[in-house]
Amino acid sequence: MKSDLYSFPTDSADFTKFCGGNLQGDHEACVELAAIPGAETAFALRDSKPEGAGNELRFTEAELDTFVLGYAAKRGLKL
DSSP states (O other): OOSOGGGSOOTTOOOEEEEOOSSOGGGOOEEEEEEOTTSTTEEEEEEOSGGGTTOEEEEEHHHHHHHHHHHHHHHTOOO
16 A cells, blocks of 8 residues: 555545534535545545535544544543
8 A cells, every 4th residue: 555645536435424413505514534546444534515625634544443432432432
């Protein structure tokens, strides 16, 4: 796997939208997550709002798992 996750294009990535529920419409609080095509177990996370277009964060599977588990623990959420 390439070490620079930002070198992989995400044009053909299949993003799934996860919404947090405020405002509705163009300013709904949503993020989108997709596996990065061509990258082994890596993901792109982006804001779904127009002003967030083109801005992505990219993570390995291990990094994303660590974030999710840490966030859930800090919030007292059960997985």
